[in-house]
Amino acid sequence: MATAVPPIAFAVPGPQDVVVHGRTGWLVPRISSKALQEAMALLVSQPQLRQTLAQQGRDYAVTQKWQAINGRVRQLYQTLVDSPLSGWAQKPHAGSASMHEDAAGLLPDMGWVAKTGKQLRQET
Numbered sequence: 794m795a796t797a798v799p800p801i802a803f804a805v806p807g808p809q810d811v812v813v814h815g816r817t818g819w820l821v822p823r824i825s826s827k828a829l830q831e832a833m834a835l836l837v838s839q840p841q842l843r844q845t846l847a848q849q850g851r852d853y854a855v856t857q858k859w860q861a862i863n864g865r866v867r868q869l870y871q872t873l874v875d876s877p878l879s880g881w882a883q884k885p886h887a888g889s890a891s892m893h894e895d896a897a898g899l900l901p902d903m904g905w906v907a908k909t910g911k912q913l914r915q916e917t
Contacts, residue, residue, distance in 0.1 A: 794818065795854035799846035801832045817850040 794800055794811075800818035802808035812818035819836060821828045836843045 794850035797847040797851040799836060799843055799850055801829065801836065803829070812850075813853075816846070817853045818846055 794817060800808070800812050802812055802818065802820060803824050804814070804820040804822050805824070809820055812820055814820040819832050821832045836846070
């Protein structure tokens with residue numbers, strides 16, 4: 794976005810946290826190479842839309858300073874350290890085999906990553 798090129802991405806965690814569909818870029822609602830191709834064709838065929846997304850994406854990107862981003866990440870880490878759950882990594886809880894088993898319940902479901910790759914490979 795900072796280079797004034799409108800991003801086209803799948804609507805999955807990560808991209809959907811940064812790209813505002815139809816404003817700062819284009820989010821493809823389903824994980825499909827055909828849907829991605831259609832989104833690309835749309836932006837190629839509509840230069841005004843492409844220019845609008847590029848400018849609005851650039852305007853947003855320049856407001857995102859690393860110092861501010863780092864501050865938010867640091868604040869998040871501090872919140873986690875201060876939380877009652879902060880002791881989970883020091884020793885396994887009763888009934889769990891390891892700290893990794895305890896941590897699994899705290900982490901977001903990342904199954905969509907494997908699903909995305911698998912779906913795209915099946916379509917090609």
